[in-house]
Amino acid sequence: MIIDQPLSCTYQAILTDVPLQIWDAKNTYFLSGMSAHLNRIWLNTPAITTLNLAQCSAHYLSPSFFLRIWGMFGLLFWILGLILVLWVYRKQKILTLTGIGIYLAVMIGEVYR
């Protein structure tokens, strides 16, 4: 389950997990007395898939991910990344975009591996 192991945030894992999440939530909503029509507003495949994909993508940008994988150097790398995006971008667009591009490629590769 991606809840407990964010590192298994692969596209395949997300797709497998979505029906289970929806079934589990719908079941509990129904038992609590919510109508099936109402819970479809939140519990539908596009909404839950988007939420899971957003969770996984954000996880790979999270400082805790950098710290867990690369230790204190990872955190330093994350802070440098933040500085690059927020302050260096306006002056060094190519450098910043290259840096972001490399990181996004690694991250997307991780999600879709």
Place this chain on the structure above:
Amino acid sequence: MVKRWFANSRLLLLLVVLVAAILRSVNLMVTPPALYLDEVSIAYNAWSIVETGADEHGQPWPRLFKAYGEYKQPVYIYATAFWILLGIDPTLAVRVTSLVAGVITVALIYGVSSTLASRIKGLHPTQFGLWSAFALAIMPWHIHFSRAGFEATLALMLLVASVWIILSSRHWAIVSVGISLSVLSMATYNANRVIVPLLMLLLFWWLKPKVSIATLLGVLAMPVMVALLMWPALFSSASIARFDQTSAISTTPLISWVETLTRGVVAHLDTTFLFFRGDQDGRHSVRHLGMLLPSDVLILVVALLWLRNRPRVFVAGAGLLTLSILPAALTTPVPHGLRSFSSVIIWAMVLAIGYYQIFGTLGTRMSWKWIKATMITALVAFYLSYYLAEYHYRYRRITALDWSNGIRETVEAVAGRYQQYDLVYITPPISPLELALYLPIPPNDFQQLAKDQDSFTYGPIRFVEIAWMATPPPGSKALVAAPASQVAEFAPLEFINLVNGDQFMALWERGGLP
């Protein structure tokens, strides 16, 4: 155009506070589904204070409550006693304290934010104040803790009130009241004992007040008196016992402190914790959504883009966020939604910058800004309604045991029958204090009783470890309240179910063997 809407700021603030009150009070006693152990302790001790002027152990007007032996800070209990004095049932009063504190905090953050904004270029004080109040009013993290008896909510209210008074007042006598409130917040929740001294130093360093020694002594007189009054709660060894139990650094060598603290702080900045899954303790979040709304990611990005042009504000905000997380980072487990609760104020202010940038600059003509604002509004509405559906429909079912659901129902079932029996045996997870609150046992009587389960006796009521240890004397008839799993096969009189329908406890009649 939006500026025109903000012309009547008082009416808008009233509206935001009303929204906050509704979100925090609807079905207050239904979700969370029961009072957990600390709420029971606070409710009973507050009732005991009102009835007898002493706590459950008979200690008159305590300034540190022994409670279960973990020692509770006094302010929340006395605040709960106030509501009981007004005639509110103790089980409701314990939650009303938190609810009222939560709603007042929403109003107070308006004052703090608008005062701060008047010192920051590029922010409209009234708009920033209102957006901060709005962000806090709809923040799942703040809604969640304001709906149950958590001391952190009252401590935060006192701290925010203190900061607002210090920032906005020009009279030293009133500043003195502000500092005294911050001392009171330290005697409300343990985490504030770390935050308050550092925050006060930072505030006075920032404000750089020009004051003579005599005035300074005058200003500090009232806070010192409050600190002396609260001495046992602030400085006694019993009051720091809880920190020893949960500390992340007491067993680590000095050299590892920095790494432990860094890991603790960073854990609270984890995006999964903040936006998607929250604190996995069943009492601390709905678990299927984060402490903030998922849509807040986008609003925070907008805020960050504005903050990059104000590096000093950025550094100040990051510093205050770290300070508010520090008590949680010093302890285990991390991330901890309750111990880092003070950070909701910083998150609300950063979100307010985002809201201000998105909505505050809208013109009269339809433009890309309007499309962006509409999309953000739709996303916030979607995820707020999803959070509320999760909270009111799923949360109470999946965390019934975390909230000690079923205990009150079992004790009330026992209360309806126990006079027909020679003996009544109660087994864990029911504790003597829960029995005393729900049966109820008057505080005057309970103070005289032994508090440990082995020697507790009240009329025909005894405690046993497990159901089959209940052995009434020959010829007598006993009622046993035990977990359903222990007595299900003996055809019990009644089953007590959790809100999710699971069998929890059962009442079983047992005759004494000849």
